[in-house]
Structures are given as structure tokens and as C-alpha cells.
Amino acid sequence: MNFTRSITLALLVSAAAPALADGPVKPREAAAEAASFQRDRQDILAMAGNFKVRFDMRETTSWRPDYKPIDAKTSGGHEVVRVIEDSGKVIRLQHLLVVDADGEPMVIKHWRQDWVYEPESVLVYDAKGRWKLEEVPQRMRASRWSQTVYQVDDSPRYAGWGQWTDEGGIRRWRSNWTLRPLARRDAIRNPVYDRYLGINRHSPTPTGWIHWQDNIKEGMVDGKIVPFVQESVLNTYEKFDGFDVKAADDYWARTKGYWAAVRTAWDKAIADNRGVTVQEEAQTGTVISGRLLEIGNEIVDGKIKESAAIAEARAKISGATRSSLAQR
Structure with a gap:
């Protein structure tokens, strides 16, 4: 082997080395594995609390000469995150937004994130209106x-898997590449792209945690999926108690039974079909999302009993998933 070829091969091996970080995790002694598992759990559970949130969304690099990135968009608010299940290897975190409505607190059920240790499969976004169970x-x-991230009505949004690591003195969980439907901020504009392909990262900070998304916004051109623009999203959660946290806890206390039944109904639809198909809607995520949220508010206001609310929600979910399958 000549000198030039040796150098070339060495450079290729060196360039490929970072990919090893996404290979199988090397076996560890039982004690080290147990300690790592507990630390992972601590980092996930630390995402629960009361927070001031800042959302920073920026289209950065255009991948097509005919596309111009839109202006950066920033927003924020107050968010309560509660642990609604912790069975060791499964942790569910429910997010609740608290906004000011003419001087009165208004609670909006927000997204949910479920964490599962050593999962056999994940529920991934497959195409418009369709999610499927995919083996890990x-x-x-x-x-x-x-x-796995769920929308405001507990319908699925996206899922990924990855390892919690320490790099440069920073704890971080990084997902594999995940496909996602458009968020409301984009969907209501009817853009040329119709999905995101992205990597999600979560890191604890001294004052809370961050969720960083590295997204490729994609769409169809001449029958092919092509990239339009790169987007960077940084969601920052800073610990903060200076808002009406009680309003969120009161809302959840009154509606948690209803939302538990809603989760079960979605789980049944997913299990029956090894996935789920439901029509998407720009304003709310799915065509039934608005009504499912209204029912929750009606429970709080005493306008509907929990049993009737659950019956209606089950019928809505069953009908929406059946009708979407029939249209395929």
C-alpha cells in the first residue's frame, strides 16, 4: 500500500468515527448500568416543575434556490409540567400552559412526553395523517x-430513541432522525413543505432544561420528497413560580380521569391497527382535537359529567380513526 493511499484510508476511517457514537451501547458492569439508569431517570424527572418558557424558531439555511427563509419567530409563556406516571422504566410528563385571559388565568392542556427504557418499538409519523409502530x-x-411526544388531544405527534450521555461536561439525550407533522406555527400558513425530519436533544441546565430541535423542512416536488430549508428551534424552560400554578393543578385534578380515558382510547386504536390514521387539522393538530379540549373545559365548568365526557371522547376517537382508515 503506497503512502498516499494509506493517508487517504486513515482520513476516511477518522471521518467515519463519530458514527460509532450511534452504535450499540457497550456492555457495562451491573452496578454501572444501574447507576446510569438512575441518573437517566433523574434527568427525565427533572423536566417536571413550574417554568417560564421561551420558544425560539429560526429558519437558517435554504436548500433550494427558489426558497427564502422566513423571519425568526420567538414566543413564550408559563408552563407547568407534572409527572402523571412513573413505573420505573416508563415516565409520563404532562405539560399545561397557563395564559392570562383578561386578567384571569386560563389553562390549556399542552403536549405530553412519554419516556420508555429499552423500548421494543416506537410510534413514528409515517405520512400525512398516519402513524405506525416501528421496531427499534x-x-x-x-x-x-x-x-414519544403527543399532541394536545393525546393523539401521537412523533417519537425517537437515543441514549443519555455526558459530553463536554453536559448531560444530553439525543434522538435518532424522526419524522414529524407540521406544527401549528407552520401549518396555518399552508407552506410549500409539509413535514419535518429532525433530531431532538434534551439537556438539563442549572436553572431548568432545554429542548433543541434540528429540523429539515421537507415537501413534495415532482413526486419526490425534497428539503426546502433548515430550521433550528431552541425551547428554554427556566424554573419559575411567579404565575398561577394552582390554576394548572386545579385543572388537572378535575380532568385527569377524563384524560386518562382519552389516552386509553388512543392506545386501543393504535394497538388494534399497529398504528393509527387520523385526519390532521392545521389549527389544532387533528380534526377532533378542538372538541376533546372543549370537553375537558366543560368538565371543569361543571357542564358535563365525567362519564358522559369519556363516552363522547371514545366515540370521537373511534369515529375519527375508522373514517380515516376508510378513506385510504
């Missing part, structure tokens, strides 16, 4: 967690 490769399960 056997060799990639050990010591890893999946994160």
Missing part, C-alpha cells in the same frame, strides 16, 4: 430511552 433494532435498545 434489537442491538440498539440496551441502555437507551425512547421519547
Whole structure:
């Protein structure tokens, strides 16, 4: 082998080395594995609390000469995050927004994130209005967690899996590449792209945590999916108690039974079909999302009993998922 070829091969091996970080986790002694598992759990559970939130969304690099990135968009608010289940290897976190409505607090049920240790499968976004259960490769399960994100009505949004690591003195969970439907901020504009392909990162900070999204916004051109623009999203959660936290806790105390039944109804639809199909809607996520949220508010206001609310929600979910399947 000549000198030039040796150098070339060495450079290729060096360039490929970072990909090893996404390979199977090396086996560890039982004590080290147990300690790592507990630390992972602590980082996930630390995302619960009361927060001031800042959302910073920026289209950065255009991947097409005919596309101009839109202006950066920033927003914020107050958010309560509560642990609604912790069974060791499964942790569910419910987000609740608290906004000011003419001087009175208004609670809006927000997204939910479910964490599962060493998952066998994840519920991934497949195409417009369709999610499917996808197997996690056997060799990639050990010591890893999946994160599944659900929309405001507990319908699925996206899912990924990855490992919690320490890099540069920073704890971080990084997902695999995940496909996602458009967020409301984009969907209501009817843009040329119709999905995101992205990597999600979560890191604890001294004052809270961050969720960083690295997104490729994609769409169809001449029958092919192509990239339009790169987007960077940084959601910052800073610990903060200076808002009406009680309003969020009161809302959840009154509606948690209803939302537990809603989750169960979605889980049944997913299990019956190894996934789920439901029509998307720009303003609310799915065509039934608005009504499911209204029902929750009606429970709080005493306008409907929980049993009737659950019956209506089950019928809505069953009808929406059946009708969407029939249209395929």
C-alpha cells in the first residue's frame, strides 16, 4: 500500500468515527448500568416543575434556490409540567400552559412526553395523517430511552430513541432522525413543505432544561420528497413560580380521569391497527382535537359529567380513526 493511499484510508476511517457514537451501547458492569439508569431517570424527572418558557424558531439555511427563509419567530409563556406516571422504566410528563385571559388565568392542556427504557418499538409519523409502530433494532435498545411526544388531544405527534450521555461536561439525550407533522406555527400558513425530519436533544441546565430541535423542512416536488430549508428551534424552560400554578393543578385534578380515558382510547386504536390514521387539522393538530379540549373545559365548568365526557371522547376517537382508515 503506497503512502498516499494509506493517508487517504486513515482520513476516511477518522471521518467515519463519530458514527460509532450511534452504535450499540457497550456492555457495562451491573452496578454501572444501574447507576446510569438512575441518573437517566433523574434527568427525565427533572423536566417536571413550574417554568417560564421561551420558544425560539429560526429558519437558517435554504436548500433550494427558489426558497427564502422566513423571519425568526420567538414566543413564550408559563408552563407547568407534572409527572402523571412513573413505573420505573416508563415516565409520563404532562405539560399545561397557563395564559392570562383578561386578567384571569386560563389553562390549556399542552403536549405530553412519554419516556420508555429499552423500548421494543416506537410510534413514528409515517405520512400525512398516519402513524405506525416501528421496531427499534434489537442491538440498539440496551441502555437507551425512547421519547414519544403527543399532541394536545393525546393523539401521537412523533417519537425517537437515543441514549443519555455526558459530553463536554453536559448531560444530553439525543434522538435518532424522526419524522414529524407540521406544527401549528407552520401549518396555518399552508407552506410549500409539509413535514419535518429532525433530531431532538434534551439537556438539563442549572436553572431548568432545554429542548433543541434540528429540523429539515421537507415537501413534495415532482413526486419526490425534497428539503426546502433548515430550521433550528431552541425551547428554554427556566424554573419559575411567579404565575398561577394552582390554576394548572386545579385543572388537572378535575380532568385527569377524563384524560386518562382519552389516552386509553388512543392506545386501543393504535394497538388494534399497529398504528393509527387520523385526519390532521392545521389549527389544532387533528380534526377532533378542538372538541376533546372543549370537553375537558366543560368538565371543569361543571357542564358535563365525567362519564358522559369519556363516552363522547371514545366515540370521537373511534369515529375519527375508522373514517380515516376508510378513506385510504
